[in-house]
Amino acid sequence: MASNRDWTWFYRLGSPRWFYETTGRWLPWLWTLTLLLLTTGLVWGLGYAPQDAKQGNSFRIIYLHVPVSFLALAGYYLMAIAGAIGLIWKMKLSYMVMKSAAPIGAALTFLALFTGAVWGKPTWGTYWVWDARITSMLILLFLYLGVLALQYAFHSQESGNKASAILALVGTVNIPIIYKSVDWWYTLHQPATIKLTSAPSMHIDMFQPLLMMIIALYCFYALALILFTRAEILQRERKAAWVCELALQADKVAAWEAEE
Amino acid sequence: MKFQFDSFQQMMEMAGHGPYVWTAVLVSLLVMGWLLVRPLQLHRANLKSIARQLRREQRRRGAGEEKQ
Numbered sequence: 541m542a543s544n545r546d547w548t549w550f551y552r553l554g555s556p557r558w559f560y561e562t563t564g565r566w567l568p569w570l571w572t573l574t575l576l577l578l579t580t581g582l583v584w585g586l587g588y589a590p591q592d593a594k595q596g597n598s599f600r601i602i603y604l605h606v607p608v609s610f611l612a613l614a615g616y617y618l619m620a621i622a623g624a625i626g627l628i629w630k631m632k633l634s635y636m637v638m639k640s641a642a643p644i645g646a647a648l649t650f651l652a653l654f655t656g657a658v659w660g661k662p663t664w665g666t667y668w669v670w671d672a673r674i675t676s677m678l679i680l681l682f683l684y685l686g687v688l689a690l691q692y693a694f695h696s697q698e699s700g701n702k703a704s705a706i707l708a709l710v711g712t713v714n715i716p717i718i719y720k721s722v723d724w725w726y727t728l729h730q731p732a733t734i735k736l737t738s739a740p741s742m743h744i745d746m747f748q749p750l751l752m753m754i755i756a757l758y759c760f761y762a763l764a765l766i767l768f769t770r771a772e773i774l775q776r777e778r779k780a781a782w783v784c785e786l787a788l789q790a791d792k793v794a795a796w797e798a799e800e
Numbered sequence: 801m802k803f804q805f806d807s808f809q810q811m812m813e814m815a816g817h818g819p820y821v822w823t824a825v826l827v828s829l830l831v832m833g834w835l836l837v838r839p840l841q842l843h844r845a846n847l848k849s850i851a852r853q854l855r856r857e858q859r860r861r862g863a864g865e866e867k868q
Contacts, residue, residue, distance in 0.1 A: 586825070587811070588801050597814035601824045608828065643838075647831050655824040662820050745801070760832065767839035774846040784854055790844075791851035 577756035584749035607757035609652040623705030640768035646684035672721035
């Protein structure tokens with residue numbers, strides 16, 4: 541381990557090796573917590589929560605739709621901030637986090653749109669409408685895919701990082717539009733179910749499992765981000781001595797297992 | 801708190817909404833599962849390719865020494 545004497549906490553935070561080793565210790569806990577919360581939340585929401593007076597059972601999709609959409613948006617902030625830190629302080633790890641956030645965000649945004657569509661059919665009578673909320677979410681999906689694509693568009697990793705970070709930052713204007721779209725325009729999409737500033741507009745028996753699913757999705761997001769970032773660290777730091785050592789060790793273990 | 805459905809079949813049907821709800825659940829679990837499995841695959845593949853490259857370099861170095 542590197543000694544602390546000439547490292548500030550900030551630079552240590554930016555060290556891929558430190559990140560890799562620390563998250564390695566967290567992973568077993570995070571896996572357990574995530575799977576536990578997801579299972580409990582889903583069973584609770586799908587089986588035990590009372591059905592909605594107006595929408596019947598179709599409202600149960602909320603237990604996936606809302607948490608997944610939350611994280612699709614929060615993940616964009618995280619990606620843009622990671623990009624900004626990379627641009628300002630030239631931190632390698634920060635760019636790796638930015639790149640890792642892109643596929644996760646894209647997948648979650650897709651899920652937000654998909655679960656919204658299958659919820660829309662029984663509720664609004666249509667899978668898709670070009671209204672403000674849904675269209676701005678579609679733009680979010682393209683922003684995520686754009687950030688990811690720019691990573692592979694340049695010969696030098698450096699240029700790809702900068703281009704991705706700039707697109708991510710420019711794209712943040714879309715986020716408040718998504719949040720506010722249900723208030724600014726007349727849309728089919730219902731207003732926010734949960735606001736920080738007021739009591740939830742739903743019954744407590746429906747709200748508790750939703751809260752659990754939101755926490756579960758935060759854990760899931762952290763887990764996925766850490767896993768993607770660790771893989772990316774190995775990829776980009778393959779010349780580093782500690783990575784070589786790790787690879788040789790894994791190779792030896794694989795050889796032993798093959799012999800047995 | 802009580803379980804809302806009397807039978808497995810009733811839970812699948814959800815009074816007509818079953819296909820929508822279960823499609824949403826199934827697709828979500830598949831996509832989320834991919835988000836956890838994919839990085840693990842990448843992780844292992846990266847370790848393997850690094851080890852392979854190191855062994856190759858080692859062999860090359862060994863061959864070079866023999867010639868001398």
